[in-house]
Amino acid sequence: MTAGLLTRTASLVLGLALAGTALPARAETAILVDVGTGAVLAQKDATHRWYPASTTKLMTTYVALEMIRNGEAAADTPVVMTRRAADEPPSKMGYEPGSVMRLDNALRMIMVKSANDVSVAIAQALGGRDREAFGRFIERMNDTAARLGMKDSHFVNPHGLPAPGQFSSAKDLALLAVALRRDFPSESDLFRIEALFTGTDTIPNHNDLLGRYPGTDGMKTGYICASGFNVVTTATRDGRTLVAVVLGANSVIQRAKETAELLEKGFAQSVPEEAPLLASLPASSGPPADVSKEICSKEARTARANEQKLADKTPDTPYLTPLVRKTTRAPQVVQVGLGGAAGFGDIKPGVTLIPAYGIPLPTPRPTWPPVPTAVPPAAAADEGAIGDAPARGRVVSAEPAPAAQP
Template structure:
């Protein structure tokens, strides 16, 4: 055996051992579910490696391969052309991301629409393709199912053209291999559609979500997909030495693990030859599973969904939880987590991506018309932004004026209330005013006995003696009965003087 053959065989066995290493964890447990994996030769349809190839699975955006086949088939039949205009409806514009975000009424050619869904995986554009080519989404889905049966797909059920979650929509790894071969066989002139590394719309450059393009030698297609319920899926083709291999990997927990596992499978497949004993895609037995498993607990869990390329991770299609390795039925989170935590996959990575080579896409019938539309839309956006700013400034000015007027009215109201309060106080003072009490008693009327303590009492002085005459008694009596003066002294001073004069009065009386 030659050294080169031994080297290829050893690389292939190592890759397969690394790929299936975690599978050994789950083999001990009965009734586990395997994530679908399939590797086949494109020309012969011979199966090189298969793992649950016919089990039902949620396809996510690899659905857009089916949408593209139907569209190209209509072009081949002459019913439409690649220059046919696709109009974005309100329903299409409302589809969740990933999307281009075109306004309802925007038009673009079918050719540009197909490039966009293959690279950007825009759900709004795929929906618009279905509406325009089928007349309605239901009619286009019927066309998808009819075409799938005609080209040999037997496990698929289609209900929308973009792959957003629908519990009724599923496929299998075998069916996607059949579809990939049909696209390559029936539309050889459109093969470049599946290997575009990036598109450029205006100034925006959008790379292809297929992480193998520009990183794994020989990769030339096709499409990725992701929803929480289906995990990260890929349909990939690669060519080496004139031999083309198609690899389908589904249900992976991240884009990186999906890409690494697919690269390992390519390495293994290119080191193998599909002999006459290898089964064909048509010979693979049907699955016993009645419906796809739901990978949400293992891919998204209770955490924030991972970065998504084909739709909001919050959406899911209901189903049963799945184990990852083994036989036929369903439910062991421990096995699932064990298989998803493969140390070998965590440690590996692909080389850096080659420089992108963007392909221009546009809205309208041609680039010039598209540029005019973009400039018109940009002018409208600038005008709308200017109007919005002007409206905000006017609203702020009106608010300030209203606040100033309100403050002025409040001050005037307070002043009026204060003035009214002062006037009310004056009126109240006039109404309740009383005359001041009289402090002095009327003339000729003696003071009450009780008031004597508060009235100034003047002690009669000794009369001046005349020569030869003594004091006369009547004069002393007259002085004793002299009426009190009309003006009363302050109470405290009267009390003091009265207390001071009493001994002198007694002395005068004694002398008499």
Template sequence: MARTTFLPPAMRTFASIGLACAALSVAQPAGAHPYLLVEADSGRVIEQQDAGAPWYPASVTKLMTVYVALAAVKDGRVTMDTPLTVSALAASQQPSKMGFQPGTKLTLDNALKMLMVKSANDIAVVIAEGIGGSMPAFVAQMNATARHLGMTGTHYENPNGLPDPDQVTTARDLAILARAIIYHFPEHEMLFRIPAIRIGKRVLRNYNRLIDRYPGADGMKTGFICGSGFNLVATATRGNKRLIAVVLGASSAVGRNEEAAVLFEKGFQHTWSIFGGGASLGALQNAGGPPTDMRDVVCNAKRRGTAAENEDELVGAQNDTGSPFAFAAPVQISGAVLLQQQLPPSMPPVQVYVGVKGAPVDPDTAIASDKPKKKPDPKPSAVAAAASDPGVKEAAKPAASKKQVAPAAPVTAAATPTTKPKPKPKPPESGAAPLPPSKPQG
């Protein structure tokens, strides 16, 4: 769904300078990693580099998790108010996570918002088990959906993107998935552009820092593991034109945002849209082979600062003058400049809650405590001494009470519930409308 976005004065100034120079000039990023810029409506590729190269998806995996969940809603198998339960498996996932203890309930609607904003790995498993019956069954649906959409270079092993050598995708396939989300679920477009959520007293900000910083940015998802580097699938709209940018393997969170901003700026230029690119998204070929491992680049001991999904929070969003995304052109317009604008908030933090519809609970009570359990006192109490020594039994009793204290029952491990048989995955997108065709243009 198109959203009209007006350029702020700073952007109008850049545009005027660009017209005076025949065209606003932005140069290629120097980083040798995949990127792709596509028109959402036509599927026309405006610019790409190694768009078919295999890559670890990291948390952009969650776009497929959301797709399969929304397909289940459209098919009537669940509703947005369907309650989901946090399992022990979900609670055991590595951060980033919400940290709810097993047994906690929440609605699918709240779970999806936490997934997209916090990129919560535990919530991805909650959704998978709640919709698929088990995580393997849900992952089977993810892979079936990828095949259905023509994502020939993609394979999933989990719903959250935590490291797995067999979990792989390409920039081409991610752009196909982004187009499918846009056209199959337009009623849920807000889910992908929420700038922050409020849960109890906490406000959690979206890791996609293009939102409310780049004019027209309206989605979708970031991702990071050491093996993948910093990934981003992003969308932006100006007037009736919507673009999809995919950046894989950037060396920093700031860098991936800046590169996406520059790609968008090129795509919104009238002259570049006429002469740049021309191939259709479907015509791009996936290369196959093993994914590139970025661990030695983004997680090495010599790295300045912290490598993490929320790196721009940890080390600040300041621009590195040594960034590979600085550009040399007659009119220097860098990603850093494009993201320095002060835009009004597109919406206040969206309220989410824990519990079922109509019965929210205090989220602080649902978060598993990290404090170690209190160890028993090694010294025997007076009551225990009295019980074992008749000579002091009467002295140990409280004078005003004759009530005996029963010894605590031994703690036993809870019985493990019987695992239900895995249901066969439902064929994906039975009622989904086909995507608009990708039109190659010269």
């Protein structure tokens, strides 16, 4: 990196010592990009492959928005909670199988709640609503990644839960963030929703900079043990938008602190003439880094608990930096729920629940032993004789009808 580029902040390199317990120091990957020019303002190992965790849902959203733009779907396209989707691990909305929601509400749920069940339901709804639908949607995610130049990314699911073959990089996630801002400017509100209201519960966004760091207007967090604490953040000031990607932070607090410090340094300077372009960064190779032992060890959990205790003692700066302040207002809330979708096939318009969805329809069991059914004389003659006796009848029994598939 040239002298004109930003240097990595110390907090991105070293864990914070708290109450005698230090958060484990290890390699992180991060990048800061000027969205308007595509210039890289700062980066550290930005092409190293990493588990994206729930930042994967940015690609799920890109594909959905592109399908709406192309007329392949609409904001009110019905998304049905299938049994497969309902079985996904948390985070999830927890709707029962057969629940129906609008696509636009489903997208809000995966951006704010990071709902894994809804992510799978979207993939199945937009992939074609048959047994191959999920696979077709994943294929489309990978085709889109290739088209956007995301050479260090591959997806096997739409939510980011750990799975072999699911990986990305800070560089690629920045490419995706820039593409979302560039290609869908009218949908930018989707990425800065501070909270959802379901009619009974308020669900806050996991992006801790929204409403706390000036100018923050997106996008998505992610966490699994193998990845650490990830975030893709956009912020806009005076008409200038930056995207910061931090992957592998030690904690929620460090993720917010490091991202805010990175953005602040970016806004403090103009774009250096010698700054490389995001698309020019090289591709990487090999498996993604796995930091499970460092992130989910007993020592790391203790360190995070101690860090939180320290943060609780400074309520005005809950993320241990004056750049991220305590909110002084209620979060801006968007209401979501079931129903309101258009009709599709046998899905009735506006329905909230398809009764007995995915449960096989009862069919009569065949009698055993079968009851002989007399065959008309003409038919008997056609059947011919068995042995020396004329055929007087034949046994007729029906197989049960195939069960209805979910």
